[in-house]
Amino acid sequence: MDPLVSWLSVDSGDTVPHRDGSRFDFHCGVHKAVRAMMADALLAVGRMDASDPAEVGQVCQRISLLMDLCTAHTLRKRRLLHAAIEARAPGTSDLAARGCRHQAREFAGLRAMAQTLRGSPQSLRTAAAARLYRGLALLVAENFQRMHLEESAYNVVLWSNYSDEELAGLHGELMASVALDEAYALHWLLPCMNPAERLFLLSRMEAGARGDAFENTLSVARARLAPGEWRKLACGLGLIDETGGGVPRKGAWDDAGVMPIRDARVLEALRAIHQHPARAWTVASLARLCHLSRTAFTMRFRRQTLLPPMTYLANWRVELAARMLREERLSLDEVAERVGYSSGAILARAYKRILGAAPRIHLIGSGGGQPGGS
Template identity: 45%
Template sequence: MKIDSNETRSVAAAANAPAISATSATVPAHAPRVDLYVGIHKALRALMTDTLVAVGRMDTADDLDTAQITHRVLELMDFCIAHLGHENEFIHTAIEARASGASGVIARDHEGHEKEISRIARAATGLLQLPGDARAVPALALYRELALFIAHNFEHMHVEETAHNAVLWSRYTDAELVDIHNRLVASIPPAEMMFVLRWLVPFMNPAERLEMMADMQRHAPPPAFEAALEIARPHLSDIEWGKLMRGLGLPPVPGLVTV
């Protein structure tokens, strides 16, 4: 998974970061159940819609603009493939261990998504091989195919967040769900983790954002925590940043945060 050039220096710092909490490792009795999907699906929805809008605005006569935006499409496709792999390996395995067959419909969706991802990646790459005056029609086709892919994924994620969560909540304790989540996150390479954080942290609500970052503040090496804050800061409003800093007990100053 590729990340922006201004984020590359933060990758190494996250190598020893602890798992990003699904909610909290210790869940009060009155709290909602641990949701393995909510955070990453917010990140996916944000990334998908942002990429779709970019494709719709692409200047196909401009080589640089076309190259940058098709690169973003390919990054999204890479992220989707990685996400499918994580769900298949950890969440579907957990579901099948205690409810055989319950992940079958979504697993078949995943197979279909992999084929769609390959088609979209080929279409995006193909744009770069065309002269500028021949890109407009295939670019519009790419936009529409990407829109349908995203629409299918939105419906797919809703099923996971409802039907799959119902299975998981009926068969696993919160502590077991946190363990599944932590093992999944521990398997993610540092560069991919930084890419996830860029789309995860800004699109959480303030309570979710504070909970996740407070967990990192408590358990991550300081450079990893600082790297996560540095990645999130450009994508938060001043009000959102101020709320986060107050919650973490840190001064809301620009730039790097000393921890």
């Protein structure tokens, strides 16, 4: 058993102070995403057709990706969080470090089980799939218990040694690292958060020195959140003028799906992109449409959307592609043609770059009650 789970099991967490939300909870948002990823992966393994080699390969790839993400998160916690605890309360992080090492071994074991299943002959695949399912179920159960204990009893150590502002700073550093290294984790993290948690995360990134992390996270949020969720986040960040600002609109979005923009020329470009995503747009062609020079257009576009024009275009195309793959069951090549890519392979590369995983993995993840999506 995980040593941290064993040690902390003496306290159910019912008497831990500040469970009323009055203190900053370092773990909450990330743990929501981890719980969702683990539960959805368990469902995917449970409903997998072990006689279909392609499906087995896709699910095993997904399990390996999940184990890689969990391992990276564990190492990141050791480097940032546990080091910070050790600096204020020497010796208190030893048990947590042992727990992280235990988790790393468990993650490696599940990854090996997935590889074994993938390489098994047909006659042994059903049994190997059952072993993977049971092993993953045990890992999920233990990690759910561990996360509960970290959110309750272990938080006491943090609250006793750090102010909320200091904890928020550590949390921002952790999230910036995730945003830059693991876009697929953001694919789960942002839809699992509540509006206040999302706004806090993006606000801290925007105010900090990690502008690249903010842009990466904002791109994923635009692609993954439902329109109402995105509107709340955009309003909170000041990307949408809630008072109207002289911009005519119906509700939060206009008929082209474009968020309200103060600059009429930029709005013209955005509507063109949204209405005709398959056109071979360039910065020059969009600038001509707006009767601006390339430099002036790029500056004004970025000021309004926080993204360069071609980045916005790529994000919109991938968002449309994800929606078509989920809802219309088209082939990748068919979707690529509709959204402006010359082949499914090129679309797949853009998809992975922006959303952090191949289209097929996201299709598997869209089932089983996956939150979010637009």
